[in-house]
Amino acid sequence: MxxxxxxxxxxxxxxxxxxxxxAEAMREIGRRPIKKVPTLRGKTVVNLFYEPSTRTRTSFEIxxxxxxxxxxxxxxxxxxxxxxxxxxxxxxxIEAMQPDMIVLRHASSxxxxxxxxxxxxxxxxxxxxxxxxxxxALLDAFTIREHKGALDKLKVTIVGDLLHSxxxxxxxxxxxxxxxxxxxxxxxxxxxxxxxxxxxxxxxxVDHAVAxxxxxxxxxxxxxxxxxxxxxxxxxxFNTFGMTVARxxxxxxxxxxxxxxxxxxxxxxxxEVADGPYSVILEQVSNGVxxxxxxxxxxxxxxxxx
Amino acid sequence: xxxVMDADRMSRTxxxxxxxxxxxxxxxxxxxxxxxxxxxxxVPIARRLARSIHEIxxxxxxxxxxxxxxxxxxxxxxxxxxxxxxxxTEIPFSIDDKRILLVDDVLYTGRTIRAALDALIEFGRPxxxxxxxxxxxxxxxxxxxxxxxxxxxxxxSSQSVQVHLTEIDGRDEVEIQEP
Numbered sequence: 001m002x003x004x005x006x007x008x009x010x011x012x013x014x015x016x017x018x019x020x021x022x023a024e025a026m027r028e029i030g031r032r033p034i035k036k037v038p039t040l041r042g043k044t045v046v047n048l049f050y051e052p053s054t055r056t057r058t059s060f061e062i063x064x065x066x067x068x069x070x071x072x073x074x075x076x077x078x079x080x081x082x083x084x085x086x087x088x089x090x091x092x093x094i095e096a097m098q099p100d101m102i103v104l105r106h107a108s109s110x111x112x113x114x115x116x117x118x119x120x121x122x123x124x125x126x127x128x129x130x131x132x133x134x135x136x137a138l139l140d141a142f143t144i145r146e147h148k149g150a151l152d153k154l155k156v157t158i159v160g161d162l163l164h165s166x167x168x169x170x171x172x173x174x175x176x177x178x179x180x181x182x183x184x185x186x187x188x189x190x191x192x193x194x195x196x197x198x199x200x201x202x203x204x205x206v207d208h209a210v211a212x213x214x215x216x217x218x219x220x221x222x223x224x225x226x227x228x229x230x231x232x233x234x235x236x237x238f239n240t241f242g243m244t245v246a247r248x249x250x251x252x253x254x255x256x257x258x259x260x261x262x263x264x265x266x267x268x269x270x271x272e273v274a275d276g277p278y279s280v281i282l283e284q285v286s287n288g289v290x291x292x293x294x295x296x297x298x299x300x301x302x303x304x305x306x
Numbered sequence: 307x308x309x310v311m312d313a314d315r316m317s318r319t320x321x322x323x324x325x326x327x328x329x330x331x332x333x334x335x336x337x338x339x340x341x342x343x344x345x346x347x348x349v350p351i352a353r354r355l356a357r358s359i360h361e362i363x364x365x366x367x368x369x370x371x372x373x374x375x376x377x378x379x380x381x382x383x384x385x386x387x388x389x390x391x392x393x394x395t396e397i398p399f400s401i402d403d404k405r406i407l408l409v410d411d412v413l414y415t416g417r418t419i420r421a422a423l424d425a426l427i428e429f430g431r432p433x434x435x436x437x438x439x440x441x442x443x444x445x446x447x448x449x450x451x452x453x454x455x456x457x458x459x460x461x462x463s464s465q466s467v468q469v470h471l472t473e474i475d476g477r478d479e480v481e482i483q484e485p
Contacts, residue, residue: 001388018391025373025392034428037376067376294392300382301389 001298004123006112008134008173016177020142022294023287029066030289040069040300043100047073048090049126050081050106055261055285056126056136060103063292072099091115101299104128109166122299130164130225136260137170139291141178143284144215147256152179157209157251159241160219160268163190164226167260168219172198185209186219186241189230206241213251217258218243218269234267243269248278256280310459310467313478316440319456320351323438324358326454327407338433340368340401344410344422345393348372350473351440352409370397372408377421395425402430407454411469413439416450441480443467 001018002010011019029037045064049057057073064071074094081090087106094102101122104112109129116123127133141151148154156175162168162184175182182200184191185208196202203209210216221237231237248255257269257278265271274281311319331339336359343352349371356367373393375381381390408422419437426435438454443461457480461467464485470477 022392025394028395029376032428033430036428038424039376039381043382297376297392298389 001301003299004112004116004125005134005295005299006116006123006125006128007132008137008170008177011134011177013177016138016141016174019138019291019294019298020145022298023138023142023290026066026293026297027287027290029293030286035066036068037066038068039297040064040067043069043300044098045069045071045101045103045296046094046099046121047071047103047126048094048105049074050076050087050104050111051127053105053127055288056105056133059285059288060124060126060135060292063289063296066289067293067296069100069296087111088114088118091119095119095121101296124295124299127166129166130169131166132170132173133166133260134170134174135288135292135295136167137174138295139284139288140167140171140217140258140260141174142287142291143258143280144180144256146283146287147280148214150178151175154180154214155183155212155252156180156215156217157183157185157213158217158219159185159206159209159243161190161221161230162186162195162219163192163230164222165219169198171217172200176200180215183209183213187231187237206243206247207250210247211250213255215256215258216243216248216251217260218263220260220262221264221267234264238267238270242267243273245270245272245276248273248276258284261285307481307483309479309481311441311457311480313472316456316478316480319440320354321358323454323456324355324362327355327438328359328363331405336363336365336367338403338405339407340370340399340404341407341409342370342372342397342401342422342426344408344418345371345373347411347469347471347474348409350471351411352407353473355407355409355438368399370399371395372397372422372425374418374421374425377425379417379421397429400430401426401432404432406432406435408435408437409439410437411440411471412467413437413442413450413452413455414445414467416446416448419450420448440469441467 103124103126105126109131111128112125176199184200185206259281341352343349356369373395375392436453439452440456442455443459466483470479
């Protein structure tokens with residue numbers, strides 16, 4: 001493994017499989033009466049979150065605790081960042097207290113890369129701006145693999161706000177690396193130009209993109225990152241791109257529906273679909289803990305050139 | 307590479323251990339017995355012992371698999387090298403008040419067994435924990451002793467003992483490798 005987990009692009013196919021296989025073993029720990037192993041005893045992990053997060057932060061914290069690491073949460077809302085400290089200075093100060101790993105969520109793309117250059121601690125990217133969210137893609141792949149056996153040749157359709165989505169970027173890199181056929185769909189205003197160069201098929205017709213899909217992955221409309229008017233109204237968005245029962249019917253009968261959360265019900269996904277029989281949305285959340293345990297464990301060891 | 311146990315000998319050794327297990331669990335009742343194999347090669351050995359016990363007295367002994375990687379005392383001690391691969395622990399029964407028999411292929415320093423004891427205790431509180439090994443090669447670094455031993459094999463610590471099992475390696479044999 002590399003020193004840090006910043007981008008799916010840094011992982012080889014073998015490393016991806018190693019993480020997913022390790023997660024398989026880690027998942028069993030969550031089903032024990034005592035959900036804890038002593039593996040990371042004496043290691044300190046700092047969760048440094050510059051953006052609001054419930055799922056990802058909780059998931060990392062549970063994963064760290066299950067591995068017996070000492071965890072420390074720094075929520076920016078109550079920290080010195082409000083007094084004007086830069087990310088770099090905050091990181092240097094945290095680093096001076098010798099943590100072993102830093103889990104970073106930041107609104108700027110590449111924040112993790114910058115930290116990685118100045119920190120000896122392992123850096124895990126828990127979402128950087130509109131760039132990547134590697135552990136989300138890994139847990140998605142884990143969930144798909146569990147339902148479909150392998151990702152090879154599967155048709156995976158990703159629908160929604162493609163432009164602002166770090167989940168999309170990480171997923172496209174991961175899914176294509178594992179041999180899936182990836183389709184993306186969304187309003188033309190939210191399709192980044194040149195996205196087909198990542199090896200995906202693009203269609204602005206959701207019905208077309210969803211036809212015969214094995215997996216449908218919905219992305220959240222990220223109103224907090226939107227600076228302009230990308231579509232006329234949320235209702236019109238739902239009518240044109242929302243995942244409804246009728247649209248799900250166009251996919252394969254055993255399709256699974258995924259969403260990285262948080263969901264906007266009635267915007268990108270109908271409640272009947274989110275809570276319906278094909279939905280694996282809550283499984284994704286459970287699997288997130290196992291996948292993050294695997295990442296923490298694998299990065300905690302040494303590596304070449306240490 | 308001297309062969310110390312062939313397939314025939316291995317099969318007879320495991321049958322003998324199965325008989326010993328039944329004998330010693332006569333009074334406490336074999337109903338309380340469960341086998342837990344330590345990954346990797348303890349698992350097929352545990353399954354074979356369970357099969358033997360079933361053939362001898364018709365009793366089904368629950369059998370599980372334990373991966374001790376996350377409990378190793380040498381994890382994180384080396385700055386260089388990838389982490390050991392973690393495999394699944396599968397103990398599909400409650401170990402509370404059971405008589406657990408841990409099964410491994412080779413008993414050497416005793417550190418694997420120490421880790422296995424730690425791992426096992428997280429699953430509950432068994433009445434007793436015993437240990438069965440195919441080979442005891444000596445050189446203990448911890449106060450640990452096996453209750454059932456297939457073969458005592460005097461070795462020097464520079465040698466290595468390789469157990470091959472059909473389920474994993476395609477053949478049954480034990481050999482000593484010189485450095």
